[in-house]
Amino acid sequence: MTSPDLFAVSDATWPAAAYRPVGPWVLRDGQGGGKRVSATSATEAARPDDIALAEADMAARGQSLLFTLQPKDAEIDTALADRGYEVVDPTNLWIAPIDRLTDLPVPRVTAFCIWEPLAIMEEIWAKGGIGPARLAVMARAAEKTGILARWNERPAGAAFAAIHEDVCMVHAVEILPEQRRQGVASWVMRAAAFWAAARGARHISVLCTQANEGANRLYSSLGFETVGQYHYRHKRSRKVP
Helix, strand or coil, X not given: CCHHHHHHHHHHHCCCCEEEEECCEEEEECCCCCHHHCCEEECCCCCHHHHHHHHHHHHHCCCCCEEEECHHHHHHHHHHHHCCCEEEEXXXXXXXXXXXXXXXXXXXXXXXXXXXXXXXXXXXXXXXXXXXXXXXXXXXXXXXXXXXEEECCEEEEEEEEEEECCEEEEEEEEECHHHCCCCHHHXXXXXXXXXXXXXXXXXXXXXXXXXXXXXXXXXXXXXXXXXXXXXXXXXXXXXXX
């Protein structure tokens, strides 16, 4: 499993409202669902001289000037830096064989796989900044579930998981502050693995910003391995005097 595979999984399990080819670029219409579903990405044919084409299309549609860059895009990345684009959210791509997370049963009444989301799940997500636009992203995925976690006999967290081909990707993991550091996130990931394994998935994956040290430690401790990285480059709008 290599990182380009996980980019395809991400697009399928956390889908934009629309994908639009513009020359050697793929532009995304995120409808407010965040950077991942709004950023422009390069195809193999893209070159630095093509950047203006993507910028013009984004600007014409009122979109932020935002690109997502993979390691293969080093030439484009350098050119964007030269044009004043700033790096945003370097992110690790993690993956594990699914049986690495199905070796321990999830304790009874600890995590429930549910779709459509319950009101309490939406409330938990909202506290982490995951609002209606991101719930709309979830609804667009094909084979999916929400996960509600309970701990200490109270709601503890929520997450979203979806499957593309034989890979389950987990998104929107949100644990309530008072329920953190008690292993809740580990049980959420294991619940996602059991759900996905029952549907034929062979791998489980997750994306995590490098700045989130605690979550990265968690995924490493669960047996995930990093197989790639990406980041965004964003150009801030200049204020007119």
